[in-house]
Amino acid sequence: MTPVSQFTAPGGGPGSDVGRRIAHSRTQAGLSRAELAHAVGADPSYLRYIEEENAAPGTAVLLRIANALGVSLAELRGTAAGYPDGRGRAASEPVLEEMDEAECRRRIGAHGVGRIGFTTEATGPLILPLNYTVVDGELTLRSTARGPLAGVAGGTVAFEVDRVDEALSAGWSVLAIGVLRHVTDPARAKALERAAWSGAWAGRDRTTWFTLRPERLTGRIIRT
Incomplete structure (x- = not known):
């Protein structure tokens, strides 16, 4: 029973x-x-x-x-899922600090969800949410073969990961900047598939791999 x-x-x-x-x-x-x-x-x-x-x-x-x-x-x-993070009020005496590269890497962790940002002549500035896995120090991402990422491969992009603590009105963000590379080697693509923490959140048709090795990694944290 x-x-x-x-x-x-x-x-x-x-x-x-x-x-x-x-x-x-x-x-x-x-x-x-x-x-x-x-x-x-x-x-x-x-x-x-x-x-x-x-x-x-x-x-x-x-x-x-x-x-x-x-x-x-x-x-x-789950009633907060349809709204952005950070709807609470700011703390009375917050402290904003910069994080070093080691702390930025720790915060990003081995996997998660972030936002990739870039600019093209056709679309102008564009920001897209993507889940990622960190493999050998690189952010590995999946998209469609002819999607927006394919159009900017070989160029510099920004990738941001953040976390908001609603209860404490605190949070942090990490920004990675580097060249987005299209993975064309089938063996490398299979290796990334095996290493991936999760399938693409947006759907299984996203089977084309891209990597981003941060050339610059910066972050900030708000403590309360």
């Missing part, structure tokens, strides 16, 4: 979006399931049920989970 709880409300589904967001935020926060369960006063088995099974926690427990994870209730529910 599926377990029930006083915190359960109707509307959940197998692998519910709320459960997946909780599991993702917990991993991002570096908390084990037992640690989060202790923080919110719940049984670890119930937290597993929320994350993996057919459950939709009520507002009271969901708010405790959000507070323990340092995220908003809207983020866990």
